[in-house]
Amino acid sequence: MSTSEATLLVAGDWRHAERRYEIRSPATGETVGVADDAGTDDASAAVDAAAEAAEGWSALAPERRSAILRAAATAIRTDSDELALLLCRESGKPLGEARGELLSGAAAVEWAAEEGRRTDGRLVSLGGGRRGMVLKQPVGITVAVSPWNFPASMFLRKVALALAAGCTAVAKPAEQTPLIARALVERFATAGCPEGVLNLLTTARPDSLVRTLLADPRVAKLSFTGSTEVGLTLLRRGDGLLKRVALELGGHAPAIVLEDADVEAAVAGVLASKFRNCGQSCIATNRLYVHDSLHDRFCAALLDAVAGLRVGPGTEDGVEVGPLIDEPALRKVEAQVADALGHGARALTGGTRLTDGALGRGWFYAPTVLTGVAESALLAREEIFGPVLPVFSFTDEQDVLARANATDYGLAAYLYGTDAARMWRMAERLRFGVIGVNDPFPLAPELPFGGMKNSGLGREGGLEGIEGFLETKAVALHV
Incomplete structure (x- = not known):
């Protein structure tokens, strides 16, 4: 990508931050690109955009959301050679591994697209002329924080599950690998994803940016992949705001x-x-x-x-x-x-x-x-x-x-x-x-992914994955 390209997407607008930083190849030390270093104002603007788009996206017919996700997956598959080279240069992983990661990420998007059409809840009989409905509704705005080691597949899994469930998202990729995230979000945009539904914030200051995002009461869920130490810190935020949390942390x-x-x-x-x-x-x-x-x-x-x-x-x-x-x-x-x-x-x-x-x-x-x-x-x-x-x-x-x-x-x-x-x-x-x-x-994509003990909370992938982006509401009717 050109070093002049913006890496922040807010309300459908690619924009620059006040500061920028270089991305260097771990194989050669050479500069492979430049990313925008988002600050607190950018974070607030991204949440504003996600909030503005939330009602329209959640009300959109599930099959329409599914079509957009499938189109994004197709674009990723079509451009997998180009994307794999970028991923290889940015992360250092072998080209074959990079291509495989992108294809598995596209498969996760396709799975989410289909599962998003199966979140209708159920009807139950309560007796005595009463009926019950169990409704499934999107939790709301999701903050998706993805890691540098699998910056394509994990980014795609988080974003696709959130969008398939009807949530809007603010995505924050790892500071070491923002360029592949930018390229992937561009595929969602060209696939017809409405403005504000998926927003991208790249930054070299992740701690302050994530704290700003989570302090916003409109943010309903955090999906985080990273170290156990950071995950435990996020659980102990102390800001008095209860949010849905999915943590995929370290392993041994x-x-x-x-x-x-x-x-x-x-x-x-x-x-x-x-x-x-x-x-x-x-x-x-x-x-x-x-x-x-x-x-x-x-x-x-x-x-x-x-x-x-x-x-x-x-x-x-x-x-x-x-x-x-x-x-x-x-x-x-x-x-x-x-x-x-x-x-x-x-x-x-x-x-x-x-x-x-x-x-x-x-x-x-x-x-x-x-x-x-x-x-x-x-x-x-x-x-x-x-x-x-x-x-x-x-x-x-x-x-x-x-x-x-x-x-x-x-x-x-x-x-x-x-x-x-x-x-x-x-x-x-x-x-x-x-x-x-x-x-x-x-x-x-069909299997839930996540850990026990200090390896995390919640699951991503499978039936359990999309459930994490849905609220369950019980309605009793006496008619």
């Missing part, structure tokens, strides 16, 4: 490889789950538990697979692992690995920043596998947002379930094995909201 996903697992398939699954997006995923495998009888054979196969991963800028052909998003992210990974090694761990491969040649211009870290990690090490206790995989061994099912559940997080978990009864039993006992059984990508 365990993957358990049982003694009857297909080793080749399990290695491929772990590799995909761990190293996709350079490990910068809230559902990435963070702790790998391998049955003692398979440990050595599995690790040998895993090391061969990791050695075959090509690291580099996502725009290059064949690259499978891109850079971390920025220097603070890289420093965090370096500190976690240093702490693990200091506690007696051993790096089977990797364990260092990559600085050779062109890689030295970006935030690249070698895909890393560690063994002998102490349970007291940071890697064993906190989320790893990078290409580092600690491997633990186990012998007993009850013990590994206890270890897997011993975390404040509860977003995703993985099981690899062939005994269906055992898989079912263990899936029921794992305290996580999303579980992949021999499946490294347990995500689909």
Whole structure:
């Protein structure tokens, strides 16, 4: 996109903020674009626009809203190559991953478009000549705060569910990845989305902007994806305003490889789950538990697979692992690995920043596998947002379930094995909201997505996802 293009959309008008800031490629450090740095006045104007459009949008026939969303999804699919290149340059992820993310985001928009036509409520008989109606109505204005690690698919899921339910929205993408959000919102606008229904605020000052938005009594719901620390802060706002909240926060996903697992398939699954997006995923495998009888054979196969991963800028052909998003992210990974090694761990491969040649211009870290990690090490206790995989061994099912559940997080978990009864039993006992059984990508528009414990509140996706944008009203009639 041109550096002169505005990245704020308010009431159908693309506008500039008083300040702007540069977006730099995490692979090269080069400037890939310029975004507007919205302030409190822009936030108030966006809420004004959403409020002005709310009555007309909620009253619009569901099939008309559905048609607009489907048209936006079609535009995203049609332009997926162009959008994928922008997403790749802005976030650093490989081009193939970027394209896949856009297509999965388009699928989520299509799902929301269809589900938005099925929110009619129901009729019930109360006896004695009385009838009851259960009405479903949009909650109102939604603030959608999306993350930088999946800035297309998560942005689209939040926006599409809100709009499909009849809500208007103010969307605030992550400060690191505003350009893809701008491009996606443009597709909604050209698909016929009315002015003020979807507003976009980009900013380098997210804390003050979100506080301003949430302090407005007209805002009815917050849909937030980000760190657990920020999510807990948002819950404790203290402004005296009760709002609907959906929080998708951090994770510390365990993957358990049982003694009857297909080793080749399990290695491929772990590799995909761990190293996709350079490990910068809230559902990435963070702790790998391998049955003692398979440990050595599995690790040998895993090391061969990791050695075959090509690291580099996502725009290059064949690259499978891109850079971390920025220097603070890289420093965090370096500190976690240093702490693990200091506690007696051993790096089977990797364990260092990559600085050779062109890689030295970006935030690249070698895909890393560690063994002998102490349970007291940071890697064993906190989320790893990078290409580092600690491997633990186990012998007993009850013990590994206890270890897997011993975390404040509860977003995703993985099981690899062939005994269906055992898989079912263990899936029921794992305290996580999303579980992949021999499946490294347990995500689909039809499935609810969200976590337990400190991994969040509410769900996005599936039938449960759109329910979060609807109020339930009971009406009793005696006629």
